Amino acid sequence: MFKECSLNDLSKMDISETEIKNDKLHEECGVFGIYSPSGGEVSKDVYYGLIALQHRGQEACGIAVSDTSGEKGNLKLKKDMGLVSEVFHKEDFSNLKGNIGVGHVRYSTTGGSVVENAQPIAMNYIKGSLALVHNGNIVNANELKEKQMYRGLAHYTTTDSEVLAYEIIGDRVNSGSIEEAIKKSASKLKGGFAVVVMSPRKLVGIRDPFGIKPLVLGVKNNFVDGKGEQGSLFDNEKFDKHNTYILASESSAIRAVGGKVIRDIKPGEIISITSKGITSDYDLCQEKKAHCIFEYIYFARNDSVMDGIAIHTAREMAGRALARKSKVDADIVVGVPESGIPAAMGYSKEANIPYVQAFYKNSYIGRSFIKPTDEERRDAVHMKLSVLEDEVKDKNIVIIDDSIVRGTTMKQLIIMLKQAGAKAVHVRISSPPFLYPCYYGTDVPTSKQLIASKHSNEDVRKNIGADSLEYLSIEDFKYMVGDLQICKACFNNDYPV
Structure with missing residues (x-):
């Protein structure tokens, strides 16, 4: 069973750059x-x-x-x-x-x-x-x-x-x-x-x-x-x-x-x-077609157009759909760099809540996952991503990301935000919960490694330390890609092959 994550847990967390990389899906x-x-x-x-x-x-x-x-x-x-x-x-x-x-x-x-x-x-x-x-x-x-x-x-x-x-x-x-x-x-x-x-x-x-x-x-x-x-x-x-x-x-x-x-x-x-x-x-x-929905959620570059659909627009529409589905009393909206930013912008526009850049990403840090010790890897993670404290202090925050796979990344980000003085952190995800693996060239782990596969929404919320947690629904994909035939197998177990 999960336990609530606290600020004191930061010193106990053993999260390397490799683990954070592994908490995202990867295109092959x-x-x-x-x-x-x-x-x-x-x-x-x-x-x-x-x-x-x-x-x-x-x-x-x-x-x-x-x-x-x-x-x-x-x-x-x-x-x-x-x-x-x-x-x-x-x-x-x-x-x-x-x-x-x-x-x-x-x-x-x-x-x-x-x-x-x-x-x-x-x-x-x-x-x-x-x-x-x-x-x-x-x-x-x-x-x-x-x-x-x-x-x-x-x-x-x-x-x-x-x-x-x-x-x-x-x-x-x-x-x-x-x-x-x-x-x-x-x-x-x-x-x-x-x-x-x-x-x-x-x-x-x-x-x-x-x-x-x-x-x-x-x-x-x-x-x-x-x-x-x-x-x-x-x-x-x-x-x-x-x-x-x-x-x-x-x-x-x-x-x-x-x-x-x-x-x-x-x-x-x-x-x-x-x-x-x-x-x-x-x-x-x-x-019959089955275009991979994760191209539109995460994989493709933000400036690409794929099968007639502008990727940035699709992600912004997902954020808007999230705002309509799950309203929350918040002061600012932030996006997880870089993948959560377009959906966060859409959420901000739809909810009429200011979008703020709450994280600074240092693009000049080398590939820290090759460093020899866990301590050095943890230090490199914090050098790569830091919180702009003046933007988040005493604020109720909505944080947007494209997915939760294992939950380790979001857990650490919430701790960082609350250490910087955030009063509350509400998590909104621009995809449904991951429940099933992918067999078509996307690195989705086995169901055992997918946090939402074995645990309730409330358990996941407690584990990552969020004040609330909501996902995009499968039905909301129509706002992203219209009537494009898509593969949704990692969400509903309906595999095209």
């Missing part, structure tokens, strides 16, 4: 692919695209490039553990020359956190080379892997992405095109996935038929006028071989490299970009 990966038919160098754009997707994975990253005018098998690859800015340096780009490329940022949910599991997955085979980047989780990967091993295929990673690469290569040997091989392989898969494949002459993307994982198409205009300046952008969205074409997990990554979003890839669509144009195959498309 971000993917980026780019093709310049006219021969422009792409490695720097891949780098900047991955920087824009860094929030989707911080454990490992990689870039693979090729030159479509060269011989087959001229693939060049670099990948390693760490952030994009740590793994890649200026001198790397002279070794990563090519006009077609793919990149990846990784957070592991399938396979361990080791360099062997970093992506892209790159292979040479009888018909050329292949580099693959994958976001998601293939539920039946073990079954497919067992069949591959019976055929004598050696696996060098523990990821489902390698399983998928082997499936595509196996089907490619007996197919007329890489697109046909990808379609045949994808028809065997169960789960959520967005995949970009670089072959020697093509860039091919596919999104799972439910649309669980996002994938976006964009274009970057390369024309230069006679004065040496960039001409008018995107006057014609028809295919032009002088343009550069992009596939990415989010629209923000396309804009980060100076591109323009054309559209979202349709669930089940296979899109192929070559020097002759862009083609799509819709044979795997289906009526």
Whole structure:
């Protein structure tokens, strides 16, 4: 049974940066692919695209490039553990020359956190080379892997992405095109996935038929006028071989490299970009969709637009819905940096309660989870996030966050606010209680680790030390995403696959 959390508990709490990181959900990966038919160098754009997707994975990253005018098998690859800015340096780009490329940022949910599991997955085979980047989780990967091993295929990673690469290569040997091989392989898969494949002459993307994982198409205009300046952008969205074409997990990554979003890839669509144009195959498309609701709650960057929905607007609408559902007598509204801020702004507007920045986040502290002792890790946490005492002293506060997973983070934040003089802290969460794990490439723990799964709302409130606690309801999702078909399995146990 939980006990009420008190201010004196702060000295007893053993919360490291790792634990706070683990008290959030994590997207598995971000993917980026780019093709310049006219021969422009792409490695720097891949780098900047991955920087824009860094929030989707911080454990490992990689870039693979090729030159479509060269011989087959001229693939060049670099990948390693760490952030994009740590793994890649200026001198790397002279070794990563090519006009077609793919990149990846990784957070592991399938396979361990080791360099062997970093992506892209790159292979040479009888018909050329292949580099693959994958976001998601293939539920039946073990079954497919067992069949591959019976055929004598050696696996060098523990990821489902390698399983998928082997499936595509196996089907490619007996197919007329890489697109046909990808379609045949994808028809065997169960789960959520967005995949970009670089072959020697093509860039091919596919999104799972439910649309669980996002994938976006964009274009970057390369024309230069006679004065040496960039001409008018995107006057014609028809295919032009002088343009550069992009596939990415989010629209923000396309804009980060100076591109323009054309559209979202349709669930089940296979899109192929070559020097002759862009083609799509819709044979795997289906009526039932199940877009991951957590892209809109938390995963996607705040400035992205996904399936026609502006992420910032969706989160603000969630905050407004919370304010309508659970009114509270409070002086200020605060958001947990960074993910809770848009919903807090929406709550503030709807409830007509001032929004205040109550936390200062130090962006210049290093990755404190690698520090050697628990004491040093705790010190680093407090250096990263501190309370602005003048803003919260003698105030009744509504604090907004996107989720409660284990409860450790919110518990510590409430203690910090009350130590700074807050009279009361009312917690509002812009998602329903987490009750069930996710199997589609989101790192939701087992039900045993989900605090709301085994305990009542009142028990959770007491455990985190809140004066009140309310969640968004499943029915309120309509205010966030309208009539978009979404996956709600982690809240209601209704899995699409």
